[in-house]
Amino acid sequence: MEKTAVQTPYYVVEEKLLKENLEKLKYVIDKTGCKILLAQKAFSMFSVYPTIAQYLDGTTASSLFEAKLGKEKFGKETHIFNPAYDPRDFEEIVSLADHIVFNSVEQWQRFRFQVEKADHPVQCGIRLNPEYAEVETDLYNPCFTGSRLGTTLANLEGKDVSGIDGFHFHTMCEQNSDVLKRTIPHIEEKFGKYLKEAKWINLGGGHHITRQDYDMETLIQCILYLKEKYQVQIYLEPGEAVVLNTGFLVSTVLDITQNGLDIAILDTSAACHMPDVLEMPYRPEIIGAGKPEEKKYTYRLGGPTCLAGDVIGDYSFDKPLEIGSQVVFCDMAHYSMVKNNTFNGINLPSIAIHHTSGELEIVRRFRYTDFMMRLS
Numbered sequence: 001m002e003k004t005a006v007q008t009p010y011y012v013v014e015e016k017l018l019k020e021n022l023e024k025l026k027y028v029i030d031k032t033g034c035k036i037l038l039a040q041k042a043f044s045m046f047s048v049y050p051t052i053a054q055y056l057d058g059t060t061a062s063s064l065f066e067a068k069l070g071k072e073k074f075g076k077e078t079h080i081f082n083p084a085y086d087p088r089d090f091e092e093i094v095s096l097a098d099h100i101v102f103n104s105v106e107q108w109q110r111f112r113f114q115v116e117k118a119d120h121p122v123q124c125g126i127r128l129n130p131e132y133a134e135v136e137t138d139l140y141n142p143c144f145t146g147s148r149l150g151t152t153l154a155n156l157e158g159k160d161v162s163g164i165d166g167f168h169f170h171t172m173c174e175q176n177s178d179v180l181k182r183t184i185p186h187i188e189e190k191f192g193k194y195l196k197e198a199k200w201i202n203l204g205g206g207h208h209i210t211r212q213d214y215d216m217e218t219l220i221q222c223i224l225y226l227k228e229k230y231q232v233q234i235y236l237e238p239g240e241a242v243v244l245n246t247g248f249l250v251s252t253v254l255d256i257t258q259n260g261l262d263i264a265i266l267d268t269s270a271a272c273h274m275p276d277v278l279e280m281p282y283r284p285e286i287i288g289a290g291k292p293e294e295k296k297y298t299y300r301l302g303g304p305t306c307l308a309g310d311v312i313g314d315y316s317f318d319k320p321l322e323i324g325s326q327v328v329f330c331d332m333a334h335y336s337m338v339k340n341n342t343f344n345g346i347n348l349p350s351i352a353i354h355h356t357s358g359e360l361e362i363v364r365r366f367r368y369t370d371f372m373m374r375l376s
């Protein structure tokens, strides 16, 4: 990436790469007749929703605000799942949603009468927990022992679900289709008789469909298998896969210091601008950089906050970094803008689109008032 005159830090989404991902998702839609929704929890950069809406069927939301954003900025189908609906939000949720997925039969019974009064058709679903997942980190595993997400078979049996239109499963995280293939028998064994009555099955997110080594044909087989066996519409709602490897976070070196090793302090922060680096944790790739000592000049990269652990990682470069050098982090579209914060009063990165025409458009800049208005 060339050094740009745009003020850093900024997130930039490459329209060309986004469209390449969307073409892959569209291929799945065309091959199977499934519907694919954008999970806004991962990515809510609504300035590119019109582009995404050319390929996908709608959005899914985790809250009233996300549902409202999806409805207003994306259109098409609006779905929502929430572990427990707040009665104060529910009337507005009904007015926005096409599908409402409940975490338990009790939640559905509690709100059912409100859904039935809606002035447009609203489908109701229950999220099920097949108690099978292959996610290693509990933080990201919806089926860990004691999980509050989804209804287990023990909690479903004996309850009247007539009136429920479909079922929802979300058990995966950044996984290939072999995991889905191994999950389906568990779903069927526990919930097969319920699926026979359903109009649709939503297979949630966590499908890493746009990753280079993703096995698309196995996904297609899984979808067609369920669709034909149960005579249902299949939905997928990936978040990460929609924008995987389409975004960057561009930052500038503010200072260089030494303490046993060379340390570069950037104008972007792990704690504020890429929280998953600390939370997951993981090491983001940097354009032109290698592992420590792999290239000639190694630095520890840290952020401008006072948090001691605001460290992105150790990286090596062919040329020494200087004050003013740009450092570009890869794969920064998902779970970044939606999770960032202004801890320490650090400003949020601007948001930009690099259009296929070559134009770099800054769609949002943040300022002091954005920080101040969240506080009082």
Ligand SMILES: *Cc1c(COP(=O)(O)O)cnc(C)c1O
Residues within 6 Å of the ligand: 039, 041, 042, 060, 081, 170, 172, 173, 174, 204, 205, 206, 207, 237, 238, 239, 240, 241
């Ligand atoms: C997080 C989430 C998604 C999206 O997951 P990705 O890992 O970003 O694909 C979809 N559906 C539900 C219910 C979720 O909680």
